[in-house]
Amino acid sequence: MEPVRPLPQYLAQRYHGWYATTFAENRSWYRRLADEGQRPRAMVVSCCDSRVHVTSIFGAEQGEFFIHRNIANLVPPYEPDGDRHGTSAAVEYAVSYLRVAHIIVLGHSRCGGVQGCYDMCSGKAPELDEKTSFIGRWMDILRPGFERLPEGDEATRKLALEHEAIRVSLENLMTFPFIRDAVKDDRLSLHGLYNDIAEGGLWTLEPRTDEFVPV
Incomplete structure (x- = not known):
């Protein structure tokens, strides 16, 4: 070629x-x-960012994690007639065929995809609003998270949007019937994690408070 x-x-x-x-x-x-x-116990939905090294963070060996990476670690909602099936297909395979016991959505600090969504929704990146922008149309998944951002300075809101990328993905996972059934039957559990690249910190989404706390 x-x-x-x-x-x-x-x-x-x-x-x-x-x-x-x-x-x-x-x-x-x-x-x-x-x-x-392969018989992985968990699926990890992670960002494509080269600084996020999933297997190193958890000291994992080959065969331990089924890893799917995309821009901003997003999971689209259940849309059989839609056109964003790459991530959905990976999720279906992990749950319905590999029978993983856990799905972990792993977000991270200073995410370029989240930054793009923030700029697009703030009117600072009109090029991402173009129909021809693959990045923009993918980051549309995170628009509901942007709409939920609290008032505050830009740094605070960007951090909140990185957290929202995890929450939105977890919410969207529960729109898949086979995931709802597996969660209901205690065959599957969902987890939200946030990695601070500069400090090496790992935070988990606490289900009772819906806040991120150190692991």
Whole structure:
């Protein structure tokens, strides 16, 4: 294919280093993963942001998490006739076929997607309001969260919107019939987490107060 180029050399070198060490020392484990298939206990819906390293935060191994990443860790509402099925398909697969016991929505500080939503809804990014903006149309999912923001300075409102991205996703998850049924039958639990990148902090959404508290 004309636009395709060879893998950058530094990535090829890293691969060979991994193959000679981590893979070689755990060859039987990788074969077992391949032969027996994946059996993750949890699904994590995380942001695409390269600074959010889900497996490192929890010290997880291969096969432990079913991870889906998108802009601003958003889950759209249940819309069988809609056109945002990438995340919905991942959620369906995790719950209906992998039978995960937990879905974790993991948000984070200084999220570029949330910033884009904030600017768009504030009238500061008209380009995101264009129908041709994939980012803008995806961030429409978070508009209800923007409308719920409290009064305050911009920094406070942006932090609140990052938290709202988690709440909105959890609310939307519960619009999926198969998730509602699994939650009702105690086969599935939902969790909201927020990672402060600069400080390394991890906060969890407390269901009784609907506030984020340190883990």
